[in-house]
Amino acid sequence: MEFVQVLQDMIGDLTSEPEPIQIKLFSQNPALLETWAPKVADAIRKDKGVVDVLNGIENTISGPAVNFQVDPSVAARAGFTPEEVATDAAAILEGEPAATPVVNNDRAYTVRVRLPSGNRSSLESMSNTLLTSSSGRTATLGSLATITELPPQTEIRRENLQRDVSVTGRLEGTDLGSAASAVQKTINDLHLPSAIRVEYGGTYKEEQKSFRDLIFVLILAVVLIFIVLLFEFRTFAAPTAILASALLSTSGVFIALLITRTTFNISSFMGMIMVVGIVAKNGILLLDADQKFRAQGLSAEDAMLQASRRRLRPIVMTALATVAGMLPLAFALGAGSQMLQPLAIAVIGGILISMVLSLIITPAVHYYLSYEETHQRELSPVRVA
Numbered sequence: 001m002e003f004v005q006v007l008q009d010m011i012g013d014l015t016s017e018p019e020p021i022q023i024k025l026f027s028q029n030p031a032l033l034e035t036w037a038p039k040v041a042d043a044i045r046k047d048k049g050v051v052d053v054l055n056g057i058e059n060t061i062s063g064p065a066v067n068f069q070v071d072p073s074v075a076a077r078a079g080f081t082p083e084e085v086a087t088d089a090a091a092i093l094e095g096e097p098a099a100t101p102v103v104n105n106d107r108a109y110t111v112r113v114r115l116p117s118g119n120r121s122s123l124e125s126m127s128n129t130l131l132t133s134s135s136g137r138t139a140t141l142g143s144l145a146t147i148t149e150l151p152p153q154t155e156i157r158r159e160n161l162q163r164d165v166s167v168t169g170r171l172e173g174t175d176l177g178s179a180a181s182a183v184q185k186t187i188n189d190l191h192l193p194s195a196i197r198v199e200y201g202g203t204y205k206e207e208q209k210s211f212r213d214l215i216f217v218l219i220l221a222v223v224l225i226f227i228v229l230l231f232e233f234r235t236f237a238a239p240t241a242i243l244a245s246a247l248l249s250t251s252g253v254f255i256a257l258l259i260t261r262t263t264f265n266i267s268s269f270m271g272m273i274m275v276v277g278i279v280a281k282n283g284i285l286l287l288d289a290d291q292k293f294r295a296q297g298l299s300a301e302d303a304m305l306q307a308s309r310r311r312l313r314p315i316v317m318t319a320l321a322t323v324a325g326m327l328p329l330a331f332a333l334g335a336g337s338q339m340l341q342p343l344a345i346a347v348i349g350g351i352l353i354s355m356v357l358s359l360i361i362t363p364a365v366h367y368y369l370s371y372e373e374t375h376q377r378e379l380s381p382v383r384v385a
Contacts, residue, residue, distance in 0.1 A: 019168035020176055021050060021183055022202030026164045027195050030156075036196060037165045043190055044167070047182045049174025056165040065150040066123060068141070075144050079137030085144050088131045092120050092141070123147070168202065175263040180204040207266065214269045221273060222247070225280050233287065237369035242283030245361040249279045249354035256349020262342050271346030278322065278351060282315045282358040287366060300370060304363045315358055319351045 023040060027033050034057060041055035068089060070082045090096055095114030102109045119129045127142030157164060171179050180200070187198060222243060229239035253272045257264055289310050293303035329337050329344035 020171050020203040021169040021179060022200065022205070023167040023183070023187065024159070024164050024199040024201055025056075025167065025192075026159075026162045026197040026199070028163060029195060030163065032193065032195055033163070033165045036192060037167055040167045040187065040190065040192075041169075043186050044169060044183050047179065047186055049171050049179050050169045050183065051172045052170040054168050056167045064152050067148040067150055068145040069148065070145045078133070078139040078144060079135045080131070080133045080139065080144060084133055085131065085141070088129075089126075089141060089145075091115055092126055092129055166201070176204055176207060176265075177263070210266050211269065214266070214273065218273050218276070221276060225277070229280070229284070232284070233291070235370070237366050238283075238287045240369060241362045241366035242280050242287065244365045245283055245354065245357045246276045246279040248361055249275055249350050249357050252349040252351070252353030253346040254349075255353070256345050257342070259349075260345050262345050265342055267340060268342035268346040271343035272350065274343075274347055275350030275354065278347075279354040279358060282311075282318070282354060283362045285314055286311045286358060286362055290363075290366070300367060304367055308359055308363060312359065316355055319355045322351055323348050 021044070023044070025033055025037055025040065037057055038055045041053050044050050045053045070085045072082050075082055075085055087096060091113060092115045095112030098111040098113050102111050115129065119125055127140065127147060129141050130138055131141055131144070132138050157166070169183075184200065192198060225246075226239045226243060229242055230236070233239065250272050253268065253275060254264070256262075257268060262268065286307055289307035290303050293306045294300065298306065326344040326347050328334065329340050330348055332338050332341045
């Protein structure tokens with residue numbers, strides 16, 4: 001018996017990873033898998049927050065099996081080759097592709113040629129099916145092959161042609177990262193045989209992959225913002241000052257998540273990337289005004305003070321407007337808003353702290369770097385032709 005949220009179950013099915021915790025045990029020895037899979041399930045069941053644990057041992061019976069073993073010597077005397085018998089047997093059950101496909105509306109369709117349904121209605125009908133060899137000789141399938149009835153077969157699962165058993169579990173009252181770390185420690189303490197290879201799948205695997213992708217996106221966003229700012233201001237001081245403030249503003253994301261006791265997940269990671277872009281916009285407003293005041297003849301210090309006074313209201317108002325727009329999501333108002341709630345909390349935390357950092361870190365870093373650049377130009381020797 002499982003208790004699962006409908007939305008969680010749908011997302012799990014779409015990602016082909018239906019369970020948050022999934023421990024894949026690979027081994028060519030089925031007895032070893034059947035022995036250790038229940039032990040692994042019993043061990044992780046004791047971890048805090050791991051519930052609805054299934055050991056992955058499937059007792060599904062697919063029904064009795066029948067084995068047709070072709071006797072090469074008997075087939076040769078009857079004028080058949082083992083390949084011909086196998087091809088004819090396949091034509092009885094599932095059909096064989098015709099040599100020439102059928103073309104319809106400029107598309108080629110493969111046609112399967114299969115014997116009538118009466119030839120496969122029963123085991124006796126299959127045995128009495130008359131086969132014709134390439135040399136024109138005939139014989140029944142039962143006379144060319146030894147028929148052996150096997151006991152009911154259990155379901156066998158494979159991944160990448162390797163036999164495996166998946167031990168799964170759901171979470172309750174804990175986050176995915178903490179539960180996955182506890183499960184990995186538990187598995188390591190079991191000291192599984194070397195013949196068993198362990199892989200961790202489920203939602204945890206998808207989350208780790210998404211985190212790696214988002215880290216790449218974050219780095220790419222920072223690089224692209226730096227390039228754009230470099231073309232706009234034509235100096236390294238301004239882009240460095242703006243990105244310094246933007247990256248430090250991400251601390252507000254973690255503070256907000258800590259205060260609200262929200263986990264750092266894919267949604268909040270996306271919110272952190274959004275914060276970098278929003279805070280960079282505040283830095284552009286500030287340094288653009290600084291350049292205008294410097295062009296009017298003010299000193300570097302006076303220009304920065306005037307720019308901070310002039311841009312204080314636009315920076316605060318745009319930040320508050322963004323926070324107000326995120327509040328419904330932050331309070332999880334409306335159907336489906338729980339999925340985006342961490343994103344809204346992350347954006348609100350980052351923007352609130354950026355209002356302070358944009359007016360402190362950006363001016364300070366830019367003033368220091370621009371002063372160093374000016375000082376270096378003044379000290380550099382001038383060559384006279």
